[in-house]
Amino acid sequence: MPLPDDLSHSLQALLGTRFSVTQADRGHHAQSESFHSAPPPDAVVWPRTTEEVARIVAACADAGVPLVAWGAGTSLEGHALAYRGGVTLDLSQMDRVIEIRAPDMQVTVQPGVTREALNTELRATGLFFPVDPGANASLGGMASTRASGTTAVRYGTMRDNVLALQVVMADGRVIRTGTRAAKSSAGYDLTGLFVGAEGTLGIITELTLKLHGQPEEVASAVCAFETLDHAVECVSATIQSGIPMARIEFVDAATARAFNLHSGASLPEMPHLMVEFHGSPGSVREDATRFGEIAEDFGATGFDWATTPEDRARLWRMRHGAYHACLALRSGAKGVVTDVCVPMSELPAAVHAAAEDIAAAGLLGPIVGHVGDGNFHSLLLVDPDDKAEIAAAKEVARKMAERALSVGGTITGEHGIGVGKRDLMAAQHGDGWQVMGAIKQALDPQDILNPGKMLPDRN
């Protein structure tokens, strides 16, 4: 459905060639990293300033036309797809690092800056931004999905690393949330409300983030275990021992095979843990020794230490490439990617049960996980044209989520809700889901910000 003429004209007048209704531009914004699909948006805009975003939102609000924010397009639950049409707000040209405040270990960025671009910019400061979901996502998108990843076990998630935001509200008003102080008790935590809101409450146009000192010493290793249970039980024991792991990642035997076939590795086709330690030379040595002792108790073998920065980069590039390496295990496959997160004591049983469900469904579904915080994923490989297979994969994902709920966990640790997990929200939150709906109704009465995602239907 084309946009109303008035809206088209005003967006064109405001943005010139940064407003597009071409098939190519719209089609590009109908794509997703995962199996989710939707028709293209009616138009795409590329604002460069907060003021432009505010004027775009106000114009869409006047016309009652939906707006969907787009960062790097790497989300996994269909968050950025325009299921109800309208305008996709591509924020990739809002890519300025506005200010680095090294003494306060803070940076202010526009939302289109990617995490890799930020860390490149920070290289000379001795600081880095640790949150690392694998994909080179935009920081606005990472805030909006409350992203985390491999280092969250040590440095926290986006919830812990966003200090302040600038946000354009559904009526075009611009607000600032949070401050540059380390903590505040001044009213509702609006920053925390917008982080993880998936663009349904406002458009993030600026973020102030916490930075961390680059560790003096880093050590990484990979080791193999006889069984999945041994590997995951080793993780629980390690975390409970209090060793401050910087990363502790699980990959199963199928993923090890994918690394061998598609990432140039030569690992035994067994479950593995990939670990990293950050600290002073003394503390890293102590932590690594203690971890080695625990791992040995669980039968770990083939310890391979990455001693140079290049070796470490190769190791984590391989881990980050797991999704695409696993997709390549089956030609033409798309991934039904799902994640859950459970309390640490429940992790071994939850991973074990997921593996059994995948096998029982006759699916190929490698399991990997940021297991240090109880978070794991399965990448269920499906033929995108085979509806029965997609349904079987979704059923496995649903079982994983329900099992997570039954042991005190959550239906998603880091991927978010989007459209993919909306039908599980009532099971997780009960009446709390309606409370979320009431907040949405209060702040976006027309339901124009990323409609159809996450929230209950309006009455």
Next chain:
Amino acid sequence: MPLPDDLSHSLQALLGTRFSVTQADRGHHAQSESFHSAPPPDAVVWPRTTEEVARIVAACADAGVPLVAWGAGTSLEGHALAYRGGVTLDLSQMDRVIEIRAPDMQVTVQPGVTREALNTELRATGLFFPVDPGANASLGGMASTRASGTTAVRYGTMRDNVLALQVVMADGRVIRTGTRAAKSSAGYDLTGLFVGAEGTLGIITELTLKLHGQPEEVASAVCAFETLDHAVECVSATIQSGIPMARIEFVDAATARAFNLHSGASLPEMPHLMVEFHGSPGSVREDATRFGEIAEDFGATGFDWATTPEDRARLWRMRHGAYHACLALRSGAKGVVTDVCVPMSELPAAVHAAAEDIAAAGLLGPIVGHVGDGNFHSLLLVDPDDKAEIAAAKEVARKMAERALSVGGTITGEHGIGVGKRDLMAAQHGDGWQVMGAIKQALDPQDILNPGKMLPDRN
């Protein structure tokens, strides 16, 4: 104003003697730790279960009568006072530790459990709950004010240590927020919204908290500095060096004098830092040595190490008693207590300016602070019957807050808003304050939950 008869009868039928309208019980709930005062509530109730709270709230909602939650009565900005009358919900009998889950380092408690009672209960587990605002506050109250205190620099604030809540909403519905997983991306962060909401959005009836391992080794020390500037600049340098301080507290010369007069200390009457290190024996030694070197650069003298648990307990009891020791510096005085929080690089100038303002106003106002996160307090000692003096103290507090805002900080790091800082909310949040008001309106349309606090007037 007495309660409506119907409401009185139904509360009495529900609660028996745990419903009171006596002058004594009402008067007890009209008191505050600070200079704020209000008329007593019309009635006090002492529920014991979530279901009782839900029925009380539903009954008050039917009658349109305000409800104010009361924990331990230690808040400083008038949070728990019944400015608009109604029912005070004293949660002190909801004091059960419901479940300790040691392997997951979590505990679930009722809101009336105090932090000291919890830590006594945890003693045998090797775990502890670190958030420590000084006062023996209730955990529900600490969540509601987003409390922090001496250890926040290492372990975070209530924002970081509350995993899940049970909350009674303004219409009596009971919801659960959060999960026992370490992280979640499943929808709006309602837990984060209720933490710091000061009882204006719902009544917290259960909390699941993160616990931490008792450190293997602890070392505490106190040392003196020639000037306030030297002490505070030492803090900035220490934090920027990345030493993982467990505590780093500033007390000024007036506070040192108060400790000498009222806490049995014999400190030089100079500014001091009180520090603590947690870790392994090796890491504590390393951290303490590095801190000692930095402190020496700023001219620290008289290092006094507390080597036994008893000595350490005495040291921190003295620090926690600072408020009452300082009050005793002037007989009959009440405290206009205020706190602000600024970015670390702004801390030395902010503390210096506050000290100058206090001196210029001719007030006695000791300064102390959880300076490791940029948070400091002044305890302005006033004659409660001297309106001019109270006005002068409030003016100093206002200047401190405005200066904090002008350098990117917040008007309160941990005390909250209550009635005391409501008139500074617009300056801090701009239109964001109206966004808070819209959320309040959506979730408490009758404005019965702690009305008159924190939020903008209704239109």
